[in-house]
Amino acid sequence: MAHLGLFLPALEGGGAEQVMLQLAGALADRGHVVRLVVAKPGGALCGRIPEGAAVTTLKRTLSIAARGYVLRHGASWSQVLAPWAGLLDFTPALAAELDNARFDALLCSTIGAAAELVVAALQCAHLETRLVLRESNMMAAKWHHQPRRLRRMQQVYARADQVVAVSRSVAQGLTATMGLAPERIVAIPNPLDRTRLRELSRQAASHPWLAEDIPVVLGVGRLVPQKGFDMLLDAVALVRRHMAVRLVILGEGPQRAALVDQATRLGLGELVSLPGFVANPYAFMARAGVMVLPSHYEGLPNCLLEALACGCPVVATASPGGSAEVLEQGALGALVPVGDASATAAAILEALHGAKRPAADAALGRYDIRAVAAAYEAVLLGA
Numbered sequence: 609m610a611h612l613g614l615f616l617p618a619l620e621g622g623g624a625e626q627v628m629l630q631l632a633g634a635l636a637d638r639g640h641v642v643r644l645v646v647a648k649p650g651g652a653l654c655g656r657i658p659e660g661a662a663v664t665t666l667k668r669t670l671s672i673a674a675r676g677y678v679l680r681h682g683a684s685w686s687q688v689l690a691p692w693a694g695l696l697d698f699t700p701a702l703a704a705e706l707d708n709a710r711f712d713a714l715l716c717s718t719i720g721a722a723a724e725l726v727v728a729a730l731q732c733a734h735l736e737t738r739l740v741l742r743e744s745n746m747m748a749a750k751w752h753h754q755p756r757r758l759r760r761m762q763q764v765y766a767r768a769d770q771v772v773a774v775s776r777s778v779a780q781g782l783t784a785t786m787g788l789a790p791e792r793i794v795a796i797p798n799p800l801d802r803t804r805l806r807e808l809s810r811q812a813a814s815h816p817w818l819a820e821d822i823p824v825v826l827g828v829g830r831l832v833p834q835k836g837f838d839m840l841l842d843a844v845a846l847v848r849r850h851m852a853v854r855l856v857i858l859g860e861g862p863q864r865a866a867l868v869d870q871a872t873r874l875g876l877g878e879l880v881s882l883p884g885f886v887a888n889p890y891a892f893m894a895r896a897g898v899m900v901l902p903s904h905y906e907g908l909p910n911c912l913l914e915a916l917a918c919g920c921p922v923v924a925t926a927s928p929g930g931s932a933e934v935l936e937q938g939a940l941g942a943l944v945p946v947g948d949a950s951a952t953a954a955a956i957l958e959a960l961h962g963a964k965r966p967a968a969d970a971a972l973g974r975y976d977i978r979a980v981a982a983a984y985e986a987v988l989l990g991a
Contacts, residue, residue, distance in 0.1 A: 613711035619651035633658025634981035681732035702729035774908035775930030799980035823897030831861030836902035846953035
């Protein structure tokens with residue numbers, strides 16, 4: 609039995625946060641003492657702490673005091689002046705928590721500046737806790753326009769004892785972009801609890817369109833440029849020339865207003881629904897005509913795995929990252945060029961007209977939550 613810490617900036621409704629919650633529950637089921645350490649209170653997932661896992665929410669320190677603290681405890685000026693969007697203010701509280709808890713290992717999912725905060729807190733607490741970083745995205749695509757930030761992240765990754773990449777593509781990107789030796793990286797996919805997911809998929813869907821005859825095209829993800837939902841709107845407008853469809857996009861983010869404006873310009877205003885974060889997207893996946901992931905890049909998209917498990921036809925862009933890996937290079941779902949609305953529209957029409965693809969059950973076995981938790985356990989314990 610080990611004492612394991614899992615750090616998250618907040619319990620927002622993103623894929624990385626949901627994966628960390630699943631891992632917390634699965635690792636607790638394997639007999640370990642598991643504590644989630646969260647910087648910011650609240651969030652869409654704050655009520656979904658798994659049974660067997662404890663949670664600590666950190667207290668924020670005034671920015672000036674936090675910067676004085678990290679300087680006194682050995683942090684560099686570059687750390688103090690880093691644009692961390694306020695996360696630096698949690699360094700004193702995180703260092704105190706790490707010193708008190710004395711975790712055998714700490715797992716950090718690298719959402720934004722989370723890894724920088726964890727490294728600074730370990731440094732300030734003068735601890736040699738085993739640190740495992742989980743990278744869920746394509747680093748080159750994420751930081752290509754911020755070379756200074758990329759150099760900072762290279763320094764952060766050098767501190768990790770092991771790095772988990774969520775797909776083979778992400779692992780290759782870490783070697784090429786971060787200069788990490790391949791032996792320091794292990795590829796472990798995201799977990800999939802098919803039993804729970806299918807139970808949830810049978811619940812009533814919370815959207816009236818899913819009970820009507822007009823097919824629903826479904827998008828799932830944060831409303832940010834990476835996800836490519838502007839192209840999906842263009843594709844749906846092309847589909848509408850051939851058949852009646854509606855579009856539902858689940859998720860929240862800063863592009864909401866722009867997407868609503870674009871839908872209006874395309875004449876789709878009454879045919880597009882953006883319900884925001886939905887606690888049970890699986891009921892939508894089980895009833896949608898097709899789910900489309902139009903991203904510019906992805907690490908390993910949970911929504912593709914989940915849609916396949918729900919029996920929903922899928923279309924995804926052949927973007928850098930793990931989408932093609934999940935779809936077995938197109939065997940389990942259509943792959944289209946990034947940004948190509950015409951190809952996406954054609955793939956949507958093919959899916960809605962009943963194109964048959966092989967059952968995904970056998971392919972999804974490698975994502976089973978028990979196998980994934982065992983792999984994380986081995987990495988965290990250094991086995």
